[in-house]
Amino acid sequence: MANMIRKANAFEIFNHWVLAISCFILALTGYAFLFHLEQMNAIFGSFAQMKVVHNYAGIAFAGSLAITIFFYLPESLHITGDDFKWLAMAGGYLSKHPHTPPMGKLNTGQKLFYILLLIFGIAISVSGFVIWLMPGVKKYILLSHLAHNIAFDFIVIAVPAHMYLATLANPGTLRIMLSGTVPVEWARKRHEKWVREMGY
Amino acid sequence: MARKALLISPELCIGCRGCQTACKGWNQLPAEKTKNTGSSENPPDLTPIVYNKIRYVEVPSEKDPVRWLFVSQRCMHCDDAGCMKICPAPGALYKTKEGAVAYNKEKCIGCKLCVAGCPFNVPRYDAKDKISKCNLCEDRITAGLEPACAKTCPTGAIKYGERDSLLGGAKKAGFAKVYGDTDLGGLGSIYAFKDSPKLYGMEEKPQIPESIVFWHKVLKPLAYWGVGGAVAASLIHYVVIGPHKDDEEVKKDG
């Protein structure tokens, strides 16, 4: 057994999956609303019930998103020169033999993804709540409707990319969100600075 | 079936409001508790139980003490209906073959987005948060009858019939503005105006809010193509470049 290092704690993992699952439900129902997918009635019974699910999933989403701030925001805002180098070579994803600069706990791509997700996640949550709870004011509704849909478009594009990068594109990554630990050597190659900081 | 419509002629309207009562009668809508606030116009606005109301508009006149106009306010049965466009619930709003924008309360999810989508501020919500508005007396017109308001109107200020022939008639009669001829794909409630629509308290150029048009034209397709694109791009990446490998593995492979 190789030496393992803990990259995520249990709560963080749990929260991630709450976020992921609610996001999935929201996206699914969102698509149903957007494209009038009546097939969804097989799952939710009716659109009215689906709306209820959508609304409450929204609470879960917004809540878990808020919690992520404690886990990822400080690290994501911690930007160094290496991040620019990383960006310049697009994280090495365009070459078969990349030599990426040493990264902290999160690589630049992960930071960027998180910041954008946070922005759009807040946008989609707030606009969702406005539509849900303040339906009277036409101006706000129109603005929220626009924001909700722009954020939706981001999320439905970015999240699949995130899923790909966290699974197929980077074998071994998924376990962070399963057990929370990864082999030290695995981590060293990807998050060199962090592993060093952790004293390995 | 040729599209049907209502032709509303304020020049013929005498403000008797038979149509307001007839609408309530036919649709079995309860009454609002109202107050006189210094005008005969009542109730003050459309409500979930007021589908049709006559607005009493007073404008200055040269020959008379005042010019008093009576303008019916109700759903316009837009061809390009903002309410339908934005509505997320299939079957909640729909078009009848006569061209009426009707609705099914059972399918309405009460999101109230249609309020934002309607350029005429028409949809209202009942106590159960379901859409309520004029449905062109769907049950009557589909049975070959004319809507209750048109049937009641003593002067012909509300006429129901084939849209084309009503339009033709109004144009021939030489009205300054036949409102709703082409707006929003052509309205199902057309107005024959003697003056500019503004005078009658109507928007000169009614439009679906731009953000909704943008959403409809750009964001909605993007949601469709975007997710597909993301998945496809991942696949291509996996095949062409392949997953990330550590240096040793690369060497081993080498």
Add this chain to the structure above:
Amino acid sequence: MTNHWVDVKNADVILVMGANPAENHPISMKWIMRAREKGAKLIVVDPRFTRTATRADIYAPLRSGTDIAFLGGMIKYILDNNLYFKEYVAHYTNASFLVNPDFKGPGELNGLFSGYDEKTRKYDKKTWSIQMDEKGLPKKDPALKDPNCVFQLLKKHYSRYTLDKVSSITGTPKEKLVEVYKTYASTGKPNRVGTELYAMGWTQHTVGTQNIRTMAIIQLLLGNIGMAGGGVNAMRGESNVQGSTDYGLLFHILPGYLPVPSASVADLKTYIEKFTPKTKDPKSVNWWGNRGKYITSYLKAIYGNHATKENGFAYEYLPKLDEGMNASWLSLFDQMYKGKFEGFFAWGQNPACSGSNAGKVRKAMANVKWMVNVNLFDNETASFWKGPGINPKEIQTEVFMLPCASSVEKEGSISNSSRLAQWRYKAIGPVGQSKTDSDIMNELYFRVKKLYQKQGGKFPEPILKLTWNYGDKDASGKVKEVDTHKVAKEINGYYLEELVDKKATPPKVLGKKGGLCTNFVTLQADGTTSCGNWLYSGSYTMKDDKVVNMMARRGKKDIGGLGMYPEWAWCWPLNRRIIYNRASVDLDGKPWDPKRAVIKWNPNKLDPKTKKTAPGWDGDVPDGPAPPYSNEKAGKYPFIMRADGMGALFGPGLADGPFPEHYEALECPLQANLLSKQRINPAIKLFFDQKGGLKEDVFLSCDMRFPYVATTYRVSEHWQTGVLTRHLPWQAELQPQQFVEMSEELAKEKAIRNGDKVTVKSARGEVWAIAMVTNRFKPFKIANSTVHQVGLPYHFGWQFPEDGSGGDSANLLTPTIGDANTMIPETKAFMVNVEKA
């Protein structure tokens, strides 16, 4: 109506004055708008810019109560400018008749006509007469030049109504007057027709009858009577009010406008003698010459076999009025107030709100022992004892409520303003314990009868001997349920004996014994026919041996596109759609306006049965089959209801003058009448005078405390006192509360804002109302000073809505005064004050 609703579409000019059809007769607007679509001009004259005015080509404001001045000016304009229809005036009116040289008019007598007695406030009409020649025919000057001829007198009378004078009285700007006069007078040509539509805005004045007379004169001058698109048309205020007058629901007439006799008219012979006009002119039809046939047939209808030749057809059973007695509304409640009544049936009415001076009416009701309220709902009348300002403990009146069926819960005929009797069917049965009016009457009748049978009483015969064959009877002889068809047949009348035309060779059987009368032409004065109302004879009759309810017909055939629809229901008389239609043709029977031919003489007409030519009339049912006027032997004059056969420019029949004269309303803003020294109509009965009177009847004219002219009216959203509509939430939603309309100028003076609650006060009472400050009312310039007018509807009452949010009746303000002829109360012009509440 001389004409009918649909006929309005045939007019070239429509004058709406004394009415507000858009709000009170909305359906009529259909025909007004049709006329307008064809280019007709709509003129609206009203103190207020009404919903009707919004559709008008010309709107002219006038101060309430000055219509005669306004129209008098029009008569002057027509005469001065020679715009009258010369042939029509010369031949069809009494313009050429010579009047008694002693006759004097208001121009000479300071506002009075000759023969006035100040003490009795009555005219001796001796001088209001036509000179007769030795043959007993009116003396005439066909050239219309004689200073004593009607035409010249008319001219003289209205020469005082100059534009300046009229404008300073009415407050109508002069240009507006001229515009209206010019437009309306344009119908004095044979091919132009004007109609007039009026309602309570004309009748409810102390000069109400004369308002209408003035218009009748104008219509005669312009040749608009008898014409399609013409006439003087009363839009009745309720759907069957025409029926109620036709059937004598007034104190002074029996069914079919037969006068109610006074005590001095002792027997039938005297009655017929007194009420049958006579003429020596062979060209005059003088239809009322048939009075004897109608009264006799009426007596036969109501007293049946008890009416015999020997007992004068039971004439003595008819109720009689005391000599000079007036039992109209105002007098009734005055007497009730004074404790002269024991009990009171308020049947289908709400006097506590509808009666002028409703405060007095409410007090009056405390002075009867019992009151029966027959109505759909409880109302302010039935609940008067717990009304505002009344202490129930002090009221002894016992009130009974009899719930009655609504119009959709019973079958029967209804007569609208077009004189059209239409049969209506029952949609559902009466709800709960309610009964139809006729069944309630049936119950009452048999109970009262039983009491008379048991107890005798002073004069039981009229009750005991009444015919009452309206349905199957039970063992005790009581009719179980009234069959409306039986009533309708009784009204139409029966042949009690076989009717034979003995003049024909061989004699022809006109009617079988026991059969329904064909029409009133066949009624007899010898007791061989019965008829409940001669005007309606022919409404339920026999056609080819089959009984036909003519009122139930729904045929849509028309004549010449004029909208007469002769096969739709049935109208009196004889299904004649336009009365006086013989005036629509020239002397030879050719229509004045061939495009609007109501009738036309057809010398080559084919008899459909014999296929032989039998000259006759085409079109509407003519006013008698006689050949046209110019036919020397048999020609007849057009105005068949008048003894002289002529339209009356000079009308001595009314109480207050043969020519209408402008007088101010009982309460007005002016110190004096600008036209003469006589401020108010000299022939009205005053309930309060110099000697005083009840404090309830007080009036204050030209009084600083009540400086504003007021009028009452209705709105389209409510009906009468609102008992039906206030209870209908959909209607209450549209017009929830009592309001008062006033000009912005007045509101500014009184610091009242739109929507404020204000108090409107008159000498008699006060109501609160929501102020509707509007441009629709404008101050009037009257005799160089500014006069404000306000208006309020009378639909509201304290009893419903229960929270009192509706307000109370505007009739709490109106005076106890009536028209000189009809005693209809003057609710359209009185004085008030308005203050912020």
